[in-house]
Amino acid sequence: MYDTFSTDRLIDQWLMEDIGGCDLTVQAMIGKHETGAFQMNAREPMIIAGVDVAARVFQRYDPSLEIKVKVADGDRVEKGAILLEVRGAARSILTAERTALNIMQRLCGIAGETAKYVNAIAGTSARLIDSRKTTPGLRMLEKHAVSCGGGLNHRLGLDNGVMIKDNHIAVCGGITAAVERARKTLPVLTKLEVECDRLDQVGEALKAGVDVIMLDNMSVADMKKAVELVNGRTRIEASGGIRLETIRPIAETGVDYISTSKITQAAAAVDIGLDEA
Template structure:
């Protein structure tokens, strides 16, 4: 997991502040302080797992002595009715943590499942599915991790992970050539520079200027095939813009190296996961 668990623990603090504030009124009234219980996390529909280590941290935040036993791992596909983890410990703590853990896993598993659908559509083409920065504020690293559980790969984790020269950057700089030259002069030496292009003359200028990656933005399949043929493997090409499940195969078959899809994080539905007493 390319995740700093220290940051995740900070997020968990915020999630509990939001959900229970000072205390869980229902659990405090209805359950004795020393009562123990065992609960199972159950898939109520077919899902791809993502977020099990995070769910474990959530439960242990309120009961450090609880046991969290997962029978599966992130990335596994499980069928409806599968109990994929059991948690035993203080009943008050586990029930207070329940909704936070379920909300997080339902979101992450949903992203993993949608990602897997897109990955399956481009099998055998040689193209890789990558995500975007279209993520839920505060949840980016977890949502991007969920993409990897579904078989996708990560694009930039944030603005400091690489230089992407989009149309507005290029307009301010004056040209693609000027923008790339400035980036090369000032960027850390291991930083890649990607240039957004929406027509063939921009692709040519970007390559001649020394771009490391060229994004083909909202270009037709015919235009992308032309770009792939002209670039001829000299730099990787990324397809972006308006990619849907029903169109991604045709885009992959143009020969591009990467296809970035905002929908896998931005529009993924949450899946149905329950916590039931065992």
């Protein structure tokens, strides 16, 4: 989920960065009245994310372009699938091409990486969630891509919830004191989560009445003990060092959520091309 108004502000920045003063190549070679018809094609299997954003790039640069989107975000497509068609002024299409491809390749890569992790924990009660470790300026869109791949979004920003971490606890003098301070001014419907790296902290956080307990870099054995201790009285998130090859045993401990930055930070861009129709 993303906002078109905010996305347009980003697109303007992307286009300005890539174009500079002008697209010297098309200005020198392509006549202003020449037209073209092109297709954006999947060059490998992928999960779609950001196709409307890519279309918006072309429209933002030249509203006269005719664009037909052929797929929807969340679709799984095979190699050779046509993602969108664009027709109109050849100068405009060729100038906006790279920006449109770049953002869609990035977002589809995140969706695909997310799906790998979601598939790895299928059949368990755990749900995959993302983190705030996103590309500066692209958080809204990268988190949208996570949802396209079957994941859930954690906080969108620091104003979306209270996350009491080790340094907050150190300043406040303990989990109980930190939670008490936060509760005094916290909006009534806002969730409060506490990071715990030891089992004794889990007990203290539970007694303090937090909404979510994060198990930070705990061993699988300690995660199982934490789940037994909590016994369904609050939600549990596992985090820290989560990798594709380690996520299944973590999910089988009974935690509710597993968060990882790998789905946004380590996702490789997919191969998408714009070819003449």
